[in-house]
Amino acid sequence: MRRAAIFLDRDGTLIEEKGYLRSSEEVEFLPGIFKALKKIKNRYLFFIVTHQPGIGRGELKRDEVEKVNSFIQTRLAQEGIIIKKIYMCPHRREDNCECIKPKPYFLYQAAQEFNLDLLSSYVIGDHPVDVELARRAGASGLYLLTGHGAKHLAELNHYFPIFHDLNQAIDYILQTEEALDKASTILRQGGVVAFPTETVYGLGADVFNSLAVARVFEIKARPHFDPLIVHIACMDDLLRLAQKIPDKALNLAKKFWPGPLTLVLLKKEIVPDIVTSGLPSVAIRMPRHNLALRLILKTERPIVGPSANPFGYLSPTTAHHVRDQLGSKIDFILDGGPCEVGLESTIISFLEDPPRLLRPGGIPLEDIESTIGPINSTPLVKLKPEAPGLLPRHYAPRTRAYLDWSEADFWRWKEEGKKIGLLSFRGEKTNLPFDHLEILSPEGDLRQAAAALFASLHRLDKAKLDLILIEKIPEIGLGRAIMDRLRRATFLSSDNPFPSFSESP
Ligand code: TXA
Numbered sequence: 283m284r285r286a287a288i289f290l291d292r293d294g295t296l297i298e299e300k301g302y303l304r305s306s307e308e309v310e311f312l313p314g315i316f317k318a319l320k321k322i323k324n325r326y327l328f329f330i331v332t333h334q335p336g337i338g339r340g341e342l343k344r345d346e347v348e349k350v351n352s353f354i355q356t357r358l359a360q361e362g363i364i365i366k367k368i369y370m371c372p373h374r375r376e377d378n379c380e381c382i383k384p385k386p387y388f389l390y391q392a393a394q395e396f397n398l399d400l401l402s403s404y405v406i407g408d409h410p411v412d413v414e415l416a417r418r419a420g421a422s423g424l425y426l427l428t429g430h431g432a433k434h435l436a437e438l439n440h441y442f443p444i445f446h447d448l449n450q451a452i453d454y455i456l457q458t459e460e461a462l463d464k465a466s467t468i469l470r471q472g473g474v475v476a477f478p479t480e481t482v483y484g485l486g487a488d489v490f491n492s493l494a495v496a497r498v499f500e501i502k503a504r505p506h507f508d509p510l511i512v513h514i515a516c517m518d519d520l521l522r523l524a525q526k527i528p529d530k531a532l533n534l535a536k537k538f539w540p541g542p543l544t545l546v547l548l549k550k551e552i553v554p555d556i557v558t559s560g561l562p563s564v565a566i567r568m569p570r571h572n573l574a575l576r577l578i579l580k581t582e583r584p585i586v587g588p589s590a591n592p593f594g595y596l597s598p599t600t601a602h603h604v605r606d607q608l609g610s611k612i613d614f615i616l617d618g619g620p621c622e623v624g625l626e627s628t629i630i631s632f633l634e635d636p637p638r639l640l641r642p643g644g645i646p647l648e649d650i651e652s653t654i655g656p657i658n659s660t661p662l663v664k665l666k667p668e669a670p671g672l673l674p675r676h677y678a679p680r681t682r683a684y685l686d687w688s689e690a691d692f693w694r695w696k697e698e699g700k701k702i703g704l705l706s707f708r709g710e711k712t713n714l715p716f717d718h719l720e721i722l723s724p725e726g727d728l729r730q731a732a733a734a735l736f737a738s739l740h741r742l743d744k745a746k747l748d749l750i751l752i753e754k755i756p757e758i759g760l761g762r763a764i765m766d767r768l769r770r771a772t773f774l775s776s777d778n779p780f781p782s783f784s785e786s787p
Pocket residue numbers: 479481482483484485508509510511542544546558561563564565569587588589590625626627629631640675787
């Protein structure tokens with residue numbers, strides 16, 4: 283098991299910031315730090331990362347610093363707080379040393395030596411460089427206003443949670459871990475959780491739980507189904523969900539993941555139809571937000587995530603937006619602060635070559651083209667504006683389907699020797715002798731019906747029927763999206779019997 287760690291800055295975080303310290307007599311621990319660290323000492327390995335540019339400037343001797351360090355380490359040990367190792371950078375910032383650039387070297391070194399999980403680790407400090415180190419290593423940076431924290435506050439280039447002191451930061455860690463546990467438990471039990479990503483907040487559900495996914499559509503109250511983006515946290519999940527992945531797609535994933543890029547690829551069977559709205563393709567992305575990645579890993583499955591706003595509203599970039607718009611409808615909101623990008627991910631489809639831009643977003647097209655060459659950026663809607671129902675992603679069965687029909691029609695078709703299937707909501711018309719029956723929800727539950735819809739249509743389409751008759755569904759809640767889908771299905775199959783199963787956006 284990989285362990286999580288806390289990397290503590292020394293001056294200004296653990297002890298008073300007094301400039302160059304040459305002897306242990308000058309050490310003054312900040313109030314409350316022993317008590318604070320004791321709260322989490324069994325959960326984390328502790329390290330100190332300290333910057334001592336006085337050595338590089340020739341104003342401080344290395345052994346003076348080491349004496350101070352070992353005094354601090356011993357004093358903490360007396361309190362039962364074990365510092366595994368102290369990493370010290372003796373260089374001046376202008377030296378551009380390798381301690382922090384290009385990678386936060388100490389963090390990676392500690393991760394290797396102590397088998398650490400950096401994603402679940404924290405760096406706590408009172409200087410922007412401290413928290414920036416965390417960000418670059420995929421860990422969480424917590425910024426303190428003790429020491430020089432207040433003075434350097436304006437230099438923070440990204441969002442980091444800010445605390446008055448170490449104690450407050452540690453309480454935040456405990457709360458965050460608790461929230462993460464709760465969110466992943468809810469997801470595993472089929473609930474819906476809003477979660478932060480670097481782009482916008484997503485409305486998360488277990489990708490393999492069709493009912494949970496149906497609830498996402500219900501909460502969003504979209505008047506139609508839209509294929510959802512599947513969020514993953516490791517490359518193995520990409521291979522588990524998609525097939526025939528072109529090299530160009532893999533190259534983009536390697537370069538921009540985790541990050542605001544979504545790849546549309548041919549799906550594997552394992553991805554439920556409700557996730558892709560019945561399409562043979564699936565949209566996948568690995569978000570860059572620390573909590574999003576941890577949530578997916580903890581839940582041990584990918585999670586779907588449309589933006590966490592009701593249909594037609596602005597995309598939410600803070601937990602507060604989500605609470606305002608959807609608060610009462612979802613099971614939990616995992617607060618990860620404001621979103622860094624604030625703009626949805628760029629979506630590229632690899633179902634054709636050259637690949638096609640489906641949605642501009644967080645990663646500029648130029649960056650993508652400079653990695654894999656030209657991208658077709660003609661918007662899909664402009665290709666056939668006269669026939670939105672023919673847009674490839676509006677899936678429809680190949681078999682002729684009818685929404686408007688009567689029992690008299692049924693018997694007439696039957697006499698003509700037609701093989702007829704029924705897509706029924708609760709099973710009302712099942713007294714008629716159909717050749718194939720699909721009942722969406724015997725209990726009349728719209729969520730259950732939505733979850734079953736695409737798979738039922740697929741089965742009907744594969745049943746070698748001449749006709750599919752469809753029973754109408756009450757147009758309330760999810761019923762609207764279901765009926766929208768069914769209208770498209772019948773429109774396409776009656777006016778254009780084109781095989782849209784194998785099509786690609
Ligand atoms: O940044 C983002 O991508 C955010 C965060 C939460 O990750 N998510 C997001 O999801 O914007 P959503 O559901 O609002 O937009 C997903 C869009 C769909 O509207 C659809 O256009 C496209 O992704 N999409 C999904 N699956 C697709 C597929 N198989 N083929 C074509 N387009 C697809």
